[in-house]
Amino acid sequence: MSGFNVIGKPWPKVDALPKCTGETRYADDLHFPRMLYAKILRSPHAHARIRRIDVSRAQAVPGVHVVLTGRDLPTRFGILPVSQDEEALCVEKVRFVGDPVAAVAAVDEWTAEEALRLIEVEYEPLPALLTMEQALAESSVRIHEYGDGPNIHKLVSLEFGEVAEGFAQADYVREDIFFYAGSTHLPLEQHAAVAHYGPDGRLTLWSSTQTPHYVHRALAKVLGLPPHRIRVIAMPVGGGFGGKSDPFSHEIVVAKLALLTGRPVKITLTREEVFYVHRGRHPVLLWIKTGVRRDGTITAMHVRSFLDGGAYGSYGVATTYYTGALQTVTYKIPRYKFEGVRVFTNKPPCGPKRGHGTPQPRFALEVHLDKIAEDLGLDPIQMRRRQIVEAPSLTVNWLRISSCGLRACIDRVVEASGFREKFRRLPFGRGVGFACSAYLSGAGLPIYWNDMPHSGVQIKIDREGGVTVFCGSADIGQGSDSILAYIVAEILGILPEDVRVVTADTDLTPVDLGSYSSRVTVMAGNAAVEAAERLRRLLFRAAAERLDVPEDQLLARERRIFDQADPERGLDFAEAVQLAEARFGTLGAVGSYKPPKAPGRYKGAGVGPSPSYSYSACVAQVRVDPETGFVQVEKIWIAHDVGRAINPRLVEGQIHGSVYMGLGEALMEEHTFHSRLGVHTAPSMLDYKSPTPLEMPEVECFLIETEDPNGPFGAKEAGQGPLLPIPPAIANAVYDAIGVRIDEIPITPEKVLKGLEDKARGGSGRVGPTSIPSLTWPEPIRVEPPPEWRSSGDLT
Amino acid sequence: MEKQLITLKVNGELHTLAVPVFKTLLEVLREDLSLTGTKHGCELGECGACTVLVDGEPVLSCLVLPIELQGREVLTIEGLMEGGRPHPLQRAFAETGAAQCGYCTPGVLLSAKALLDRKPAPTRREIAEALSGNLCRCTGYLQILEAVERAAAQMRDVRSAATTDGR
Numbered sequence: 015m016s017g018f019n020v021i022g023k024p025w026p027k028v029d030a031l032p033k034c035t036g037e038t039r040y041a042d043d044l045h046f047p048r049m050l051y052a053k054i055l056r057s058p059h060a061h062a063r064i065r066r067i068d069v070s071r072a073q074a075v076p077g078v079h080v081v082l083t084g085r086d087l088p089t090r091f092g093i094l095p096v097s098q099d100e101e102a103l104c105v106e107k108v109r110f111v112g113d114p115v116a117a118v119a120a121v122d123e124w125t126a127e128e129a130l131r132l133i134e135v136e137y138e139p140l141p142a143l144l145t146m147e148q149a150l151a152e153s154s155v156r157i158h159e160y161g162d163g164p165n166i167h168k169l170v171s172l173e174f175g176e177v178a179e180g181f182a183q184a185d186y187v188r189e190d191i192f193f194y195a196g197s198t199h200l201p202l203e204q205h206a207a208v209a210h211y212g213p214d215g216r217l218t219l220w221s222s223t224q225t226p227h228y229v230h231r232a233l234a235k236v237l238g239l240p241p242h243r244i245r246v247i248a249m250p251v252g253g254g255f256g257g258k259s260d261p262f263s264h265e266i267v268v269a270k271l272a273l274l275t276g277r278p279v280k281i282t283l284t285r286e287e288v289f290y291v292h293r294g295r296h297p298v299l300l301w302i303k304t305g306v307r308r309d310g311t312i313t314a315m316h317v318r319s320f321l322d323g324g325a326y327g328s329y330g331v332a333t334t335y336y337t338g339a340l341q342t343v344t345y346k347i348p349r350y351k352f353e354g355v356r357v358f359t360n361k362p363p364c365g366p367k368r369g370h371g372t373p374q375p376r377f378a379l380e381v382h383l384d385k386i387a388e389d390l391g392l393d394p395i396q397m398r399r400r401q402i403v404e405a406p407s408l409t410v411n412w413l414r415i416s417s418c419g420l421r422a423c424i425d426r427v428v429e430a431s432g433f434r435e436k437f438r439r440l441p442f443g444r445g446v447g448f449a450c451s452a453y454l455s456g457a458g459l460p461i462y463w464n465d466m467p468h469s470g471v472q473i474k475i476d477r478e479g480g481v482t483v484f485c486g487s488a489d490i491g492q493g494s495d496s497i498l499a500y501i502v503a504e505i506l507g508i509l510p511e512d513v514r515v516v517t518a519d520t521d522l523t524p525v526d527l528g529s530y531s532s533r534v535t536v537m538a539g540n541a542a543v544e545a546a547e548r549l550r551r552l553l554f555r556a557a558a559e560r561l562d563v564p565e566d567q568l569l570a571r572e573r574r575i576f577d578q579a580d581p582e583r584g585l586d587f588a589e590a591v592q593l594a595e596a597r598f599g600t601l602g603a604v605g606s607y608k609p610p611k612a613p614g615r616y617k618g619a620g621v622g623p624s625p626s627y628s629y630s631a632c633v634a635q636v637r638v639d640p641e642t643g644f645v646q647v648e649k650i651w652i653a654h655d656v657g658r659a660i661n662p663r664l665v666e667g668q669i670h671g672s673v674y675m676g677l678g679e680a681l682m683e684e685h686t687f688h689s690r691l692g693v694h695t696a697p698s699m700l701d702y703k704s705p706t707p708l709e710m711p712e713v714e715c716f717l718i719e720t721e722d723p724n725g726p727f728g729a730k731e732a733g734q735g736p737l738l739p740i741p742p743a744i745a746n747a748v749y750d751a752i753g754v755r756i757d758e759i760p761i762t763p764e765k766v767l768k769g770l771e772d773k774a775r776g777g778s779g780r781v782g783p784t785s786i787p788s789l790t791w792p793e794p795i796r797v798e799p800p801p802e803w804r805s806s807g808d809l810t
Numbered sequence: 811m812e813k814q815l816i817t818l819k820v821n822g823e824l825h826t827l828a829v830p831v832f833k834t835l836l837e838v839l840r841e842d843l844s845l846t847g848t849k850h851g852c853e854l855g856e857c858g859a860c861t862v863l864v865d866g867e868p869v870l871s872c873l874v875l876p877i878e879l880q881g882r883e884v885l886t887i888e889g890l891m892e893g894g895r896p897h898p899l900q901r902a903f904a905e906t907g908a909a910q911c912g913y914c915t916p917g918v919l920l921s922a923k924a925l926l927d928r929k930p931a932p933t934r935r936e937i938a939e940a941l942s943g944n945l946c947r948c949t950g951y952l953q954i955l956e957a958v959e960r961a962a963a964q965m966r967d968v969r970s971a972a973t974t975d976g977r
Contacts, residue, residue, distance in 0.1 A: 024907075026904045026905050026907075027904070027907065027909075029912070030903070030904035030905075030907075030909055031896060031900065031901075031904045032912075033904075033909040033912025033915050034903045034904050034909055034919065035847070035887065035888070035890070035891060035900060036845075036846070036848070036886070036887035036888050036916050037847070038912055042846075042850075043840075043846035045841075045846075199947070201913075201947060202849070202851040202857060202859055202911070202913040202946070202947055203851065203911070203913045204851065250911070251911060252849070252911050252912070252913030253911045253948060254911075285853065285854065285856075491910035491912065491913075491948050493910070663907045663953075664907055666907070666953075667910060667948075667949060670949055670951075670953065671910065671947075671948050671949055671950050672950075673950055674947075674950030674951070698852065698854060698856060699851065699852045699854070699856035699857045699945065700856040706938075706942045706943075706945065706951075707941050707951040707954070707955065708939065710938075710950055710951045710952065713950065713952060
C-alpha cells in the first residue's frame, strides 16, 4: 500500500455532482441580456470559386443586425504555424461541402436562418477531388497553392540507419497493405461559442474548446486585436476527443459579430454542421514491410503512409509524422524507414482524434506481426514479448523511453484471458486476438516553438485554509481539474474537497497549452507538484518555528502539519496557514513544467518525443456469425501501464472509453461521402453508427504501475493509448474465428461475408487494399541512429 | 411570430408561458424556463441527451411540443434532487465516475430513474436496454451501468429499511 492519502484512491471527481444535477454550464447554456444569435451559411459545393455574394436581401430582414462575408475577415489562420490556410469565411473559393461562406447575427435563430436563405452566392464549380488517387493524379487542379507538391500538403521521408542493410540480414521479409477508414469524434455536445465585446474595449469568448490558448492566439491574429484585450474561457467541454482542438471559424465569426454589434452573440452548430466541421480520424492507406530473423527478431522496417487530409491543414503535418514516429517505441526496431504523404481532398478537414495518427499504423503493425508469426510458425505473444524496448533507452529514431511496463501488461492479459488455451483452438466462428500498443504522455514540443513552460499552475490559500488552484488546462471530461485537486491536496496534506480549481481562462489562469496529446496529467500535474511543494515549504517553515521541530521532520496530512516523530505535536492546516501568512505575507506559489529536451536533432524530430510513453496490451474475444457476417465482441482484457494511477477509477474510465471508441472504429464507424458530390452520406447520429450499451462488451482492466521518473508521482497518460490495441486485437480475433483476414477498418459484416465467400471459392479470403498510389518519394533525410544502434552487432 | 398561451407543469411548478406553437419542449425548458440542465445533441430524437420524464415515462424533449403536455407532469434533471439532497442515482453516478464530460448524464439519469421506478432490481442487460437510447461517447457505458446497479441496490436497502421501520 502506498503512503499516500489522496493519490491512488477512487475519489469522486471535483465536478461530478454538478454534472449529475444539471448545474454544470456548458457553452450553449450561457445566456446574456441583449444576446444575438449567429448562423453560418456553408458551401453546397465540394470545390468552387466564389464569383459573387449578394447579402442585401438578407440584410433587409427585420431582426438581422449584421451579415458577414469573407471580405470582413480576410486574415488566414490555422492551428499550426506552417499551415495557416483557413479563412473564417471563405474569400475566393470553397474547398469542401460545409466550408463557411457567410454569417448572420439576428435577434433569434429563426430570423438568422431565414436571412441565410436570402444570401445569394454565385459559385463557379471546380472539379472536385474526392479521393487521394484523384488528388494525386489531377495535378492541374489545385485545392491549395501551398504544400510539398500538387495537392500534397506534406511529404516526409526519413531513414534511420540503413534499412537495406537490415533487410539483408533478415531470414524472412513480408509486405502488407492496410486501410483504416476515417471516423469522427461525435461528441454529444455540439460546438458552441458566445462572444461579448464590452465598452472597456475587451472581448470575451466562452467556447467549447480543448485549447483556449490557441483560440486566443487565432482570435488576436484574425481580429487584429492585442491579445491582452481578448479573454478566452473554455467552458466545460461536452466531449472533445480531439474534435475541439482547432481554432474554429464559428469562434472567430461570433467574436467579429460581437465587435460589430456591441452585443453578446451566440452560435451553436447543428449536429449536421458538427459532422462537416469534423477534424476527425484521417483515412490512412498504409504499406508496411518488415524483415525478421527466423525467431521473429525484427531486423528492419519500412512504412509508407498515405493520409487523406481533407480540405485544410489542421494538425495534419503532425498527424503525418505520427503515422510513422511511434512504430519504434514498443518493439526494438534497429533500422527504420518512414515515408508519409498527406493529400488534400475536397472533403471536411481531418485532424486529431483520440490517438492522433497512431491507431492506423498500430492496426497495420499488429496485424502484420500476427501474420509474420503465423508464417514462421511462431507464438505471436512470445515473438513480441522477446523484443520489447528497454527502459531507459533511445529508439532508433531518437525517442527516449523512460519506463516500460509492456511485459507485465502482456503477461496479465494473456493469463487472465486464457489466450494460450483458446488461440487457434476455439470452434469455427469464435476467436481470440492479441495486440500491443504505446502512446505518448504529451507532445515534447509546443506548437509554437519557444522555451517557455508548457503548463503553469498558481496556488493561493485563504486564511481559513481554503486552497485555490489556477491552471490554463481545459477539463474535457477526462478529469483534469480533479487531478490538479488530488495532487495539490496530497502535497499540502488536505482533502480534494478543500481545493477549488479555476481553469481554462486566459485572463485568470497561467498558460497551459491545452487538452491534446494526452499531456495534461503529466504536464499540469508536474506544474502543480512544483507549486504545491513551494507553498508547503512556507507552511513548514512557519510551523517548524512554532512547534520547534526541524522542517524536514514535518508531515502534512489529514488537514494537519505535524512532527512525524511525535504526531501529537502539530498544528491544524488553517493555523499553519495563518502563521505562514503572518510570517511571510500573502501566500501564493507558482509552478511550471517543460518537458525534457528531446535528443533527436533532425528535421521531423519534433513529432514523437514525450516525457514518457504509456503501454497497453489487449486480448479480444469475438464471435463471428458466418451467415450474417456480424462480429460480436464478447470480452476485452486490457492492461495499461499508466505509470501510476493518480485515481484508479478515473483511469479505468479512460480505458473503458478508449476501448469503446476503438470498438466503434473497428466494427462500424466510418465518415463516408458521396463519390461525386462530396456530400456526407451519414451526417446524423442515427446514420453514423456508434456503439450503444448493448454493443459494449465486458472489459477487464489491469493497471500496471511503473512509476515513470518524469511523471507527477510517476503517472503517465491513460486517455488515448488504450484505444490503440483494440482494432488490431479484434481483427486478429476475427481471423482466429473464421480464417479470414480483413485488412481494412471498419470490419463490417459486408467485408466479413466477402472474405468468407472468397475463401469458399478457393481464394485466400483476404479483404483489403491491394496497391498503393505510385508516388515519387524524395530522397530520405538520413539520420544516424543513437550510438547503441549503430554497430551491426545489434542486429544479431 | 404567433404565440400561444400554454400551461406547463415542470418539477412540480406550474408555468404559464406564451410561446410559438412549433417550439419544442426542449427549447421551452432551456430558453423560456432557463432549465439548461436538459441537454441537446441532435434535435432529431437520435441521441437521448434531451430525455426528460413525462408522467414518469422517458420522453425525448426535442420531439415533443409543450401544447401536447397540458395537464401532465414534466420532470427534468433539476427536479431530481429531493429536498436539496442528490437522488441516489445522482450520488452513485458521481461516485462511480459515470459522468465524464457529463453532457449525456442528465438524460441518462432520467432514463435510469424511469427504469428503477418501474423495476427496482433490473439485471445489467435490462439496464443496458433501458439506456440504449442514450448515447454516451466518453464512458463506454460500463461505469454508468455499474452506477445504476449501485443506486438500485441502495434504493432497495432504503425501501426495505423503511418497510421494517413501518412494522
